[in-house]
Every structure is written in C-alpha cells, then in structure tokens.
Amino acid sequence: MRVGQLIYNNMIISIGVNAYVAHNIAGTIESYAYIPAMGFGLAISTLIGISMGENNFKQASYSTWIGYILACICMVIIGLIFYIFAMPLASIFTSTKEVQFLVADVLRLIAFFQPFSALVQVITSALQGAGDTKFPMYSTFLGIWGIRLGLGYFLAITLNYGLKGVWYAYALDLTIRGILLLIRFNRGKWKTITI
Numbered sequence: 001m002r003v004g005q006l007i008y009n010n011m012i013i014s015i016g017v018n019a020y021v022a023h024n025i026a027g028t029i030e031s032y033a034y035i036p037a038m039g040f041g042l043a044i045s046t047l048i049g050i051s052m053g054e055n056n057f058k059q060a061s062y063s064t065w066i067g068y069i070l071a072c073i074c075m076v077i078i079g080l081i082f083y084i085f086a087m088p089l090a091s092i093f094t095s096t097k098e099v100q101f102l103v104a105d106v107l108r109l110i111a112f113f114q115p116f117s118a119l120v121q122v123i124t125s126a127l128q129g130a131g132d133t134k135f136p137m138y139s140t141f142l143g144i145w146g147i148r149l150g151l152g153y154f155l156a157i158t159l160n161y162g163l164k165g166v167w168y169a170y171a172l173d174l175t176i177r178g179i180l181l182l183i184r185f186n187r188g189k190w191k192t193i194t195i
Contacts, residue, residue: 004144011153012166019163022102025093026167029082029103030110036074037118040067041125048129057191064126064185071118079114082107106167113171119178123185130190139177147173 013020044067051060082089090103124136148169155165184190 001140001144004149008144008148008152008166011149011156012163015156015162015166018096018099019102021094021096022090022099022106022163023166025090025099026103026106026110028093029089029107033075033078033082033114033117034121036078037071037121040071040074040118041121043067044122045125045129048126052130057188060126060130060191064122067126068118068122071122072115075114075118079111082114083111102163105164109164109167110171113174116171116174116178119182120174123178123181126185127181127190131193132184132190135184136181139180142180143173143177147176 009020012023044064047063047067048060051057051063086104086107087100089107090100093103094100127133127136148166151172152166152169155161155168156163157165159165161168
C-alpha cells in the first residue's frame with residue numbers, strides 16, 4: 001500500500017507543482033471527513049466482536065447498518081460543506097489562485113462520494129471486527145494498484161485530465177471498493193469465520 005502511495009504521489013508530481021500542492025491541500029481538508037467514519041468504524045468493529053462472541057448475527061448486522069447510516073449522515077453534511085465552501089476552505093491553505101481553483105474542483109468532486117467513503121470505512125471495520133481481515137486487504141490492494149494507479153494514470157496523464165483525473169480515479173476506487181465490501185458483508189461469510 002505504501003509503495004503504491006509513493007508511486008501515486010510521483011504521478012501527481014509529474015502533473016505539476018500546483019497540482020501536487022492542490023492535491024495535498026485537498027487531501028488534508030478531506031481527511032476531516034474521515035473522523036466520523038473512523039469513529040463509527042471503531043465502534044462497529046467492537047460491537048461486531050461482542051455480537052459475534054454472543055452468536056448474535058442479527059445484532060451485528062443491525063449495529064453495522066446503524067453505524068453506516070450515522071457515519072453517512074455526518075459525511076454527507078461534511079460533503080455539503082466541502083461543496084458549498086470549497087473556495088473559502090482552499091483559501092485558508094493558500095493564496096495562489098490557480099491552486100485554490102484546483103482544490104475547489106477536487107473538493108466539489110469528492111463531496112459527492114462521501115457516502116461511499118463512509119461505506120468503505122464502516123464495512124471494512126465491520127468485516128475486520130468479525131475476523132474477515134483478508135478481503136478488505138485485497139480490496140485495498142485492488143483499489144490502490146488497479147484503480148488509483150492504473151486508471152488514475154490513464155485519466156490524469158494519458159487523457160490529460162490532470163489532477164481531476166487522479167481524483168476521478170480515487171472516487172471510482174471508493175465506489176467500487178464500497179460496493180465490493182458491501183457485497184461481501186451481505187453474503188454473510190463473516191458469520192462463519194472462526195476467530
């Protein structure tokens with residue numbers, strides 16, 4: 001994962017200095033959206049573990065869905081803030097107009113994918129709490145190497161979308177991973193894993 005991120009950052013640097021600065025600023029701002037999802041994810045991981053110990057799979061599923069709904073609500077609100085206040089948020093970090101516009105474009109794009117970001121965080125935590133740790137790892141590997149790097153390079157460099165191409169790939173990664181993790185969770189294999 002870390003090697004993939006290193007290559008990913010090198011790809012962004014190759015787009016240009018302003019793109020790299022904007023990417024880091026947007027990533028810093030977006031990281032605040034993860035706080036609720038990580039908190040709910042941690043709580044869900046614990047609740048799943050307790051429910052699994054009690055063989056109460058219905059409670060485990062219920063806790064996961066309640067946690068996802070609450071995380072999603074928080075992240076959608078944060079996404080609205082990103083969308084509406086994109087330029088003021090960008091101006092906190094830089095006075096360079098070109099970078100501000102790039103950051104605002106990225107924040108407005110990623111605002112729409114906050115429910116998928118919540119889904120990835122919460123369902124990953126639920127699966128891990130149930131002892132299903134390999135599938136989230138494989139999906140992360142696919143997302144970083146296949147989508148963020150592979151598709152990101154194609155969109156950003158080959159098709160010349162620049163920084164937007166990188167973040168389109170990131171948004172697609174969240175979407176695909178969220179759906180794959182949701183399918184895995186709904187199939188219920190986690191109910192049969194021995195810890």
